[in-house]
Amino acid sequence: MLIQTLSQGAKTDEEYKNKLISGIKRDRVLCIFGVVTIIVALLWMMTDNGVQGSFLSGVFTGTGAVIFFFALKHILKTKKMLKNEKLLHAERLKESDERNHMIAEKAMYWAGVIIMGVCYVVMLVSGFFNMAVFWSVWGMVMTYCILAAVLKKYFEKKL
Amino acid sequence: MENCIQELRKERKITQNELADAVEVTRQTIISLESGRYNASLILAHKIAQYFDMTIEDIFIFNLEEENIC
Numbered sequence: 001m002l003i004q005t006l007s008q009g010a011k012t013d014e015e016y017k018n019k020l021i022s023g024i025k026r027d028r029v030l031c032i033f034g035v036v037t038i039i040v041a042l043l044w045m046m047t048d049n050g051v052q053g054s055f056l057s058g059v060f061t062g063t064g065a066v067i068f069f070f071a072l073k074h075i076l077k078t079k080k081m082l083k084n085e086k087l088l089h090a091e092r093l094k095e096s097d098e099r100n101h102m103i104a105e106k107a108m109y110w111a112g113v114i115i116m117g118v119c120y121v122v123m124l125v126s127g128f129f130n131m132a133v134f135w136s137v138w139g140m141v142m143t144y145c146i147l148a149a150v151l152k153k154y155f156e157k158k159l
Numbered sequence: 160m161e162n163c164i165q166e167l168r169k170e171r172k173i174t175q176n177e178l179a180d181a182v183e184v185t186r187q188t189i190i191s192l193e194s195g196r197y198n199a200s201l202i203l204a205h206k207i208a209q210y211f212d213m214t215i216e217d218i219f220i221f222n223l224e225e226e227n228i229c
Binding site: 102 | 180187188
């Protein structure tokens, strides 16, 4: 939802309608992706792969189901909007509203900062107990720092 | 930044919904603008000024002291 808010809003209802129609195609792909994930997880569940495999196949089934149902829900919502001009207009305003954009940007910024703060503490503490966790979290912190620096340079040139 | 959107709106008997629709934002944005919790972008300020047929400076009161400029 946050990403949807941050995406470039349409200037007219017609433009928004076209955006929604192309969004249905993306959601159909997501539906197929969700079903494929469930099938793969179910097939994997049938093979004997221990406790970890059983746990992971459950996780994959759940993930696939979530992707499938959210994409399906979005398709139904979009179809409802395409039939109702008033609803479509209200939704377009909600998506292109500058205050909503600012809220989404702030929410994402603070979520990133808090996650990195937590990761940093976890990295320091985990070093005493488990090196696998330490290196995983270290990788995340480093990726975040590099990405932040690269994106800063990119936006400095773009804006 | 202070503004007189609420006064102008009431003076002209315009609802928040009507103003929001005219300047293409949500009603919540108008509420936030009127209460001073949110500062409009230059584009939105321009749209509001055009809607009321006034200048931006007439609607948005720029307080130099508040903005730490002087």
